[in-house]
């Protein structure tokens with residue numbers, strides 16, 4: 001056994017402060033009753049194996065799907081063309097390089113390209129709505145896409161979900177994954193969304209809302225939003 005094996009690892013994954021994580025099950029959203037653990041989670045320290053590997057996920061997953069809006073010449077998704085970018089950061093605001101960032105979203109009419117979504121709203125033949133990129137040395141990710149539409153949740157006593165983007169971040173190892181959602185600033189539906197508002201802490205909810213940036217930073221023809229995702233610590237991006 002070498003010295004490294006005997007050195008205890010710091011337990012870097014402190015529990016979230018009260019109010020940061022969603023309060024589940026979410027009233028009025030029946031899916032959470034079957035998708036939520038019935039028992040409190042058992043805390044388990046992270047070992048060196050889990051903190052360090054498997055690494056280099058980008059070698060195994062194609063990470064060149066950054067443009068969801070333009071499939072080819074003349075094949076442009078319908079809707080408001082949009083650029084979404086930001087950084088993946090750790091608890092000390094250090095960039096997380098080589099993280100795998102996945103995005104999925106509804107089309108401009110608020111419909112997913114997925115067999116489960118059978119809502120009577122148009123599909124867009126030029127929009128699938130999935131993307132995957134790898135962060136650079138500064139922890140940056142970026143996607144070209146379209147602004148998603150709102151959609152009603154297919155449950156009794158439904159409500160409309162505000163426009164939002166789903167994110168999954170894998171990194172630096174495959175066992176560290178955050179699945180979260182990004183919302184748009186100033187949308188009145190944010191106030192009514194049962195999923196966003198399942199996070200009790202107002203500041204934590206605000207961390208899920210992107211910031212609009214000037215289109216000049218990305219070029220003509222696109223609206224632009226920036227959204228940093230912090231994986232751990234006091235400023236961590238909540239799940240939603």
Ligand SMILES: [Fe+2]
Pocket residue numbers: 106161164166
């Ligand atoms: Fe969604």
